[in-house]
Every structure is written in structure tokens, then in C-alpha cells.
Amino acid sequence: MTPYSYIDTPDALERAVQRLATQPLLGIDTEAAGYHRYLDRISLVQISSREETVLIDPLALPDLDQLGAIVENDAIEKVFHDADFDLRILDRDLKLHVSHLFDTQIAAAFLGVRTLGLGAILEAVLGIVVPKAFQRADWAERPLTEGMKEYAATDTVHLPALRDVLRERLTAAGRLAWAEEEFVRRAQTRWTPPDTTDAFLKIKGARDLTRRALALLRELHAWRETVAAERDQAPFRVVMNEVLLLIAREAPTTAAALRGIKGLSPGLVGRRGDEILAAVERGLAVPDDDLPRFPRAERWERDPALEARGERLRDARNRIAESLDLDPGFVASRAALDDVARVRPTTADALAAVPGLRRWQVEVLGDELLRVLRAETP
Known part of the structure; x- marks a missing residue:
């Protein structure tokens, strides 16, 4: 069993925030009800320090502004697993923006892990098997069952320890700076309304x-x-x-x-x-x-030279990814390499200026990509 406190009153929230705001590192997760409800909404916030776990009920506490003292505090490292959705709903529902992020999914990917679900990583890294019974639960249901609360608590209680091991391994592999660049980019994630046109x-x-x-x-x-x-x-x-x-x-x-x-x-x-x-x-x-019809697809002219250049860049990417034991698509997406193929940079500075290309990608791929591009320059 994972010990936790269930926070559903303003006074309890204030006391919990005061305690948590003194901690240097917190594991955080959220639960929403989009699988069951028409109006997807944040329905639970789980936070674990190394000492305690709290489950905060947003449905009982309409004012969660106090959480800003935690999630927006640069002095506190916030550990999420696959933070993308959490960051979006924290922005949308609570207008909160996370700073000083460590994402265990990104960290694991930089270590060559291919199965990136939290359960799989916890089992592989810490030998901990977590329950899966409530993955599709209705988190807007009240009261939450004890099983649901226990499941929610396990989503964050192990994050601090998992972060420690992953960070140590990233440091040993010389990849911590790569991951930290992605953490900063991920922290900029914001909610964007879906396009419901047609x-x-x-x-x-x-x-x-x-x-x-x-x-x-x-x-x-x-x-x-x-x-x-x-x-x-x-x-x-x-x-x-x-x-x-x-x-x-x-x-x-x-x-x-x-x-x-x-x-x-x-x-x-x-x-x-x-x-x-x-x-x-x-x-x-x-x-x-x-009668409705599908919009006509934009016509585009094939460019055999551009396609061949992109293929050579992907081959170079694949060789480097294999040498690093990383997933090729994680090292650089097809779209990123297509952008490089169109721009055709021939210097490190020009490569670094390609929009969307990370510094770590230039460090890892730059020499090989430039070699491919220079080879076809008259």
C-alpha cells in the first residue's frame, strides 16, 4: 500500500502546499476524465515528495491557485512522466505553467529504452510492478474508490527515485545535457484548442x-x-x-x-x-x-534530388542512432531531416540555424549530415 493524504478542503490544501513548497524535488501527475466525459477536465492532481504523497481533488477545490507556489517555483524540480498532456491541462484548466522539469519518459528515451510507458520503465529500472487496473477509470467519479486512490498515488510515489537513477545514468552516458535541452522545450508546452472544423x-x-x-x-x-x-x-x-x-x-x-x-x-x-x-x-x-466533399489535396511536384538527399540524410541518421543504441526517429524525425535537405546547410552554424533542430541533434548528427551535404556540393 502507498500511504497518501487526500486533500479536499482549502485548509488541508494550504497546509500541504506549505509542506511541499519546502521540498527540492516533487513527482507530479494529473488525471482527467476525457475517456468518459464530454467535457474533459482535470480531476485529480497527485504530488509526491520523498517523504509524502498527496492527492488533490480539483472538483472539491475550485481554487487551486496555491499550486503555483509549487509548479511555477524554479527552485523545485518537478518530475513528470510523459508530461505533454499534464502540461496542457494544467495550462488549460488551472493556468499553471511548470518550470524546472524532469521528464522520465524523455530521460529513458535518451538511454535507449524503447518501451516508454511508466509501468515498463519502473519495472525495468527499479524492479517495481505497479497496478494497471484503473488506467481507464472515470476520474470525475465521486467518491473515488480506495483502489483508484491507491492507483493514483503509485503514479507519483516512485518518480523521485526513478529520476535519481535515470539522471545518474544520463550523466554517466554523457547525455544529461541532451535530455535537459528537451526538458526545457517540453516545459513550454501549452494547451491549443482542437480544430473541430468539419x-x-x-x-x-x-x-x-x-x-x-x-x-x-x-x-x-x-x-x-x-x-x-x-x-x-x-x-x-x-x-x-x-x-x-x-x-x-x-x-x-x-x-x-x-x-x-x-x-x-x-x-x-x-x-x-x-x-x-x-x-x-x-x-x-x-x-x-x-453536398459536402473533402477538400482538394494540395498538389506538389516531386523533386527527385531532394528526395534522394533526404534518404542519404536518413541513412546517416540511422547509422549514428545504431551506434548510440537510440531509436532513429527519436534522434531526428523525418520532418527535421527533410528540412535540412531543403535548406542544404554546409557549415555547422548554418545547420544549427535550421528551425526546430536542437543543439544536441547538431552535436550528435552535425558532422555526418554536413559530410553528406558537402559531398554533393559542386
């Missing part, structure tokens, strides 16, 4: 529909969003995408035909069947000239 077109399988069926899908998707918002339920829990596609293809116009749609529950047909049929009717009524 979201129905982003459903996998929509491209296989006729334009008439797309019109039905558009109406059905809009109906599902309305119901999901009304019920505060993730849209796929109202109706799966595959079922929406099937309705759009078959265009049922009667309750009997609707009941024949595979995957559509009788209960939903009974409660919402008229609404679904109305959505189908609206889609069938769209004039031919107004």
Missing part, C-alpha cells in the same frame, strides 16, 4: 462514403455531439464511429430499419430513434449542389 470528415472511414452519405454523417455527427454534451459523456460512448458510418451508408428512414443497424443498441433506438431518423432526413434533404 470534424465529421476526420472520422476514419469517411473517405469511403459517397457525398450523399457524407451529408448524413455530418448531421449524425452533429446530433451525437449534442447528446454527448447534454449527457457529459464521451461521444463514442453515445454511438461508436463505426455505427455512425453504417447509418450514413444505409440511410434508414424507419424505426424498423434503424433497429436493424448493427451495433445500435435497442435502448438508444427507443430513447433517441426519432432524433437519429431526423438527422438522416436532414442529410437526405441536402441539395446535390451543397
Whole structure:
């Protein structure tokens, strides 16, 4: 069992923040309810020092500004695992921005680890097996079960010790500065609203529909969003995408035909069947000239020389990654190498000026990339 304190009153929060703000290092994680709820929201904040673990309930504590004394304090190192989502929802929901970050996923990747889930890394590095039973739990549920609280506590209680081992190994490998550069970049992560324009077109399988069926899908998707918002339920829990596609293809116009749609529950047909049929009717009524279509893809001209240059750069990247026992895509993405191929820098300074290229990537790859580029320079 992992000992923890559950914080759900302002006084308890104030005392916990006062204690934690004196610590030099804290493990932090968050839980949200996006898998279950329409309105994804931060539903739990877990913080572990080397001495204690607290679970903070944002649903009971609407004002969490005090946490700024911890997460925005440069004197406190904050240890996250795969901080990307946590940083986004801390920014979105609490307007908090993390400083002095150590991300154990990034650290492990720099050590050549390929399986980067927290459970796998804890088992491989510390020999600790953590439970997985509540990975898809509804964290907006109240009261949380004791099992959920225990699971949440284990997400942070081992982070300080894991950080220590990973940092020591990075230092021994001469890669700590590389990881620290990525930590700083990761800490700049902010929430960006998703683009919901024509979201129905982003459903996998929509491209296989006729334009008439797309019109039905558009109406059905809009109906599902309305119901999901009304019920505060993730849209796929109202109706799966595959079922929406099937309705759009078959265009049922009667309750009997609707009941024949595979995957559509009788209960939903009974409660919402008229609404679904109305959505189908609206889609069938769209004039031919107004039927939706996928935007035309931008045309681009192939550049065989550019493609060959990019391939040579990737070969060089792959050789270096193999020598370092690192994943090639982690050492440098295809997109980054394509940018280098387009710019064609021939000096270290010019290579370092390629947008998005990290200092550590220039250090690791620079000589080989420049050798490839110089070899084709007349």
C-alpha cells in the first residue's frame, strides 16, 4: 500500500502546499476524465515528495491557485512522466505553467529504452510492478474508490527515485545535457484548442462514403455531439464511429430499419430513434449542389534530388542512432531531416540555424549530415 493524504478542503490544501513548497524535488501527475466525459477536465492532481504523497481533488477545490507556489517555483524540480498532456491541462484548466522539469519518459528515451510507458520503465529500472487496473477509470467519479486512490498515488510515489537513477545514468552516458535541452522545450508546452472544423470528415472511414452519405454523417455527427454534451459523456460512448458510418451508408428512414443497424443498441433506438431518423432526413434533404466533399489535396511536384538527399540524410541518421543504441526517429524525425535537405546547410552554424533542430541533434548528427551535404556540393 502507498500511504497518501487526500486533500479536499482549502485548509488541508494550504497546509500541504506549505509542506511541499519546502521540498527540492516533487513527482507530479494529473488525471482527467476525457475517456468518459464530454467535457474533459482535470480531476485529480497527485504530488509526491520523498517523504509524502498527496492527492488533490480539483472538483472539491475550485481554487487551486496555491499550486503555483509549487509548479511555477524554479527552485523545485518537478518530475513528470510523459508530461505533454499534464502540461496542457494544467495550462488549460488551472493556468499553471511548470518550470524546472524532469521528464522520465524523455530521460529513458535518451538511454535507449524503447518501451516508454511508466509501468515498463519502473519495472525495468527499479524492479517495481505497479497496478494497471484503473488506467481507464472515470476520474470525475465521486467518491473515488480506495483502489483508484491507491492507483493514483503509485503514479507519483516512485518518480523521485526513478529520476535519481535515470539522471545518474544520463550523466554517466554523457547525455544529461541532451535530455535537459528537451526538458526545457517540453516545459513550454501549452494547451491549443482542437480544430473541430468539419470534424465529421476526420472520422476514419469517411473517405469511403459517397457525398450523399457524407451529408448524413455530418448531421449524425452533429446530433451525437449534442447528446454527448447534454449527457457529459464521451461521444463514442453515445454511438461508436463505426455505427455512425453504417447509418450514413444505409440511410434508414424507419424505426424498423434503424433497429436493424448493427451495433445500435435497442435502448438508444427507443430513447433517441426519432432524433437519429431526423438527422438522416436532414442529410437526405441536402441539395446535390451543397453536398459536402473533402477538400482538394494540395498538389506538389516531386523533386527527385531532394528526395534522394533526404534518404542519404536518413541513412546517416540511422547509422549514428545504431551506434548510440537510440531509436532513429527519436534522434531526428523525418520532418527535421527533410528540412535540412531543403535548406542544404554546409557549415555547422548554418545547420544549427535550421528551425526546430536542437543543439544536441547538431552535436550528435552535425558532422555526418554536413559530410553528406558537402559531398554533393559542386
